[in-house]
Amino acid sequence: MMVHIELENMKRVFRDGTRIGPINLTVDDGELVTLLGPSGSGKTTTLRMIAGFIRPETGILRFDGEDVLDIPPRERGIGMVFQSTSLFPNMNVFQNISFALDMAEWERKDVIDRVEELAHLLDIERLLARRIDEISGGEAQRVALARALAIRPRLLLLDEPLSALDAQLKERLQFEVKRIQRHLGITTIYVTHAQSEAFAVSDRIAVLNDGIIVQEGTPEELYDKPKTEFVARFVGGGNVFKGRVIESIDGRLQVEVADEIVELQGEAEEGIEIVFTIKPEDIVCSLSDTGVPVKVLSIIPQIGAYKVILQFNGTEVDSLTNDMEFLRAIRLSDDKSARMRFKTSEAVILERE
């Protein structure tokens, strides 16, 4: 069972003037769409409007083409995991999962079957008789997910479901959430402020800033083609530069950035100021005598590559490299001077915000 969701111009203004929306978003049957944005950008409010806990002032919300704004939350067929897991502390794990089923007056035998099925799916069978204060944080997240899935919702809303967990467990459970969502084919809206988490679970991502969706697309689209400085920094982890186009010929640009000339690919008029982004892996550092002079501030080992933080024109620029010879030489160097070049084909010119 799954559902197609449409938000059309949904908007809410709080008493102090904080405005969320207008939000336009569709989520296809069985799709997992993430709302990604910094704290306060309106993720929870949007989710609560979809669930029916907050009524939008304007706009339309449709499930499978049907307007649901007048349908109370309980009858919308939604399973929800809240930002802070709100398991019932006075009940054991089994009772937490079966709560909604008992409310819906399911037969005892069906309740037991359903809880066992979910416990198996989430690998929490051995916890069913435990009290909530006898399970770990990661286990509690699994129980919360099982509880949300119990009534076979047609839509699953997950608000920072893994935020309380350590990095390793988070990564494992991201994978689990994705597996279960695929297995059930359930339409899901996932909320997080963490880019890596969004990239790990999502079919599509809507990036929120100040209450509106600033860009939406697949993880690849957002990473490769951010439209604005905000998205480039928040999602792409990219470096943002400002410069003046001094020459533009056949899609090749000479751009003046802080008294240095760099070459990029792109279309822009001569004489105008542009803002562009280049990902860390597309910045090449070397000790050659071509390229822009920079200082190496630090070298940080990461999985798969070394991150080299450079100083250029008073700002920090991230680059990634596996050039061991360069890294050895720079470690031995006294003044840490190096040169930086851009892989020109990989620059993305950003829209003015």
Ligand SMILES: Nc1ncnc2c1ncn2[C@@H]1O[C@H](COP(=O)(O)OP(=O)(O)OP(=O)(O)O)[C@@H](O)[C@H]1O
């Ligand atoms: N009931 C309310 N009354 C007034 N302002 C509110 C209310 N609920 C939320 N806000 C404001 O709306 C904005 C969005 O809040 P929201 O909880 O949707 O953000 P969020 O993206 O979920 O953030 P976080 O990542 O911190 O959970 C914030 O500025 C918040 O202070």
Ligand SMILES: [Mg+2]
């Ligand atoms: Mg929130």
